[in-house]
Amino acid sequence: MDKGLKILVIRFSSMGDIIYTTPIVRCLKQQLPGAQIHFLTKPAFKYIYDNNPYVDELHLLKGSLSDTIDEIRAGQFDYIIDLHNNLRTALIKLKTGIKSSTYKKQTVRKWLSLKLRLKLVPPTHLVERYMQTVSFLGVKNDGLPIDYYIKANHTLQQLLPPSHQQNYVAFIIGATHFTKRMPNSKIISICRQINHPVVLLGGNDVKANADEIEAALGPQVYNACGKTSLDESVFLVSKAKKVIGFDTGLTHIAEAFNVPIASIWGGTVPELLGVQPYQVKDAQVIGVELPCRPCSKFGLEKCPLGHFKCMNEIPEQEVATFANNL
Structure with missing residues (x-):
């Protein structure tokens, strides 16, 4: 894989869903030599990636989506890894024209599973589902836990x-x-x-x-x-x-x-x-x-x-x- 890739990972919410992106960010950083890994989320969830050594820069969603898009354009990213897959991330990908890989939500299967009480969604962990989004880069799951870094020295x-x-x-x-x-x-x-x-x-x-x-x-x-x-x-x-x-x-x-x-x-x-x-x-x-x-x-x-x-x-x-x- 080429060295020095600049990658933007996106997940806006919620706390649990963002926590489970941390193994993907870690694997990208450790397995792609020289890669710069950036992460975009809502300001309310900034704390999840504070002190995370695998993120080179943390970006926060702005009040205006167009301002966020301008910032991403200026970043000159090689890839967007879209782990949210909603209307806003679709607009970001469309407006920036950056090559991307998108998490498959299986929305219809989940809805049918819920309404019909059927098990149509395999019990695959969200980390593994996210990991499929970066497999095209040759990145594999390292099998380690999620990452969270406590901010202060409490007793x-x-x-x-x-x-x-x-x-x-x-x-x-x-x-x-x-x-x-x-x-x-x-x-x-x-x-x-x-x-x-x-x-x-x-x-x-x-x-x-x-x-x-x-x-x-x-x-x-x-x-x-x-x-x-x-x-x-x-x-x-x-x-x-x-x-x-x-x-x-x-x-x-x-x-x-x-x-x-x-x-x-x-x-x-x-x-x-x-x-x-x-x-x-x-x-x-x-x-x-x-x-x-x-x-x-x-x-x-x-x-x-x-x-x-x-x-x-x-x-x-x-x-x-x-x-x-x-």
């Missing part, structure tokens, strides 16, 4: 009380949509069966939930929701003995540190999107087989049938046994 002593600084279980209780999150009563019941300190992680959107869980469980639980920055939360995940989490970005970021993970799924399923835990030695994907599941690709604000069995019937003992086996 457990700064972030946790003494009672929770050793052998703690990180329980990530946040997720964007209701059908991805477990009810508080269920979380409380599981935590009561865990024999180790539990640290609750999530943003301000689940702080009220965490307050209720903490009030029910007392000193066994430390509530870090809304108290720690994302970078601090990632650090706490990286130092945990076990991680329990739902289909949310922080759970996916945890995969970068090869911490044992119990990944719990409600109304969504990992096979459809290809986002089951990637290159984690000790990972369990936990979900309930139901005729109504999955009810959506990305989650809903309420259970369409009202019973929410996909979360209410999660086997508590399975989760607790995972957490207790340190």
Whole structure:
């Protein structure tokens, strides 16, 4: 392969989808001698590639798409690797005229799989799907985990009380949509069966939930929701003995540190999107087989049938046994 290629990789959102682009960027940089690898994303997701040694320059989507296109034209790239495949990336490729390779979303197959409850999409991980986009360059998957680089030198002593600084279980209780999150009563019941300190992680959107869980469980639980920055939360995940989490970005970021993970799924399923835990030695994907599941690709604000069995019937003992086996 020619040396010195200048390549722009594009993925605008979301957190989990961008996290899974990191092996592709790493393989491009390491396997193409002299290549310059640039990455374009939304400003909100800049933090995912901060400090990443495999990116020569990080570009942020501007308010005007035409301004972004002008910047890309000026960059004189040899290739665009489009890992998003939407209208904006189509316009970028059309207007710049740069040679490109585009991720195949299998939109129709996913829609039919969801509506007809058929398994029409192979359970291939998203990383492998992305990797097909760069295979024309002779780039192959190195089989290593995703990359995430913590930004600051945090310590457990700064972030946790003494009672929770050793052998703690990180329980990530946040997720964007209701059908991805477990009810508080269920979380409380599981935590009561865990024999180790539990640290609750999530943003301000689940702080009220965490307050209720903490009030029910007392000193066994430390509530870090809304108290720690994302970078601090990632650090706490990286130092945990076990991680329990739902289909949310922080759970996916945890995969970068090869911490044992119990990944719990409600109304969504990992096979459809290809986002089951990637290159984690000790990972369990936990979900309930139901005729109504999955009810959506990305989650809903309420259970369409009202019973929410996909979360209410999660086997508590399975989760607790995972957490207790340190």
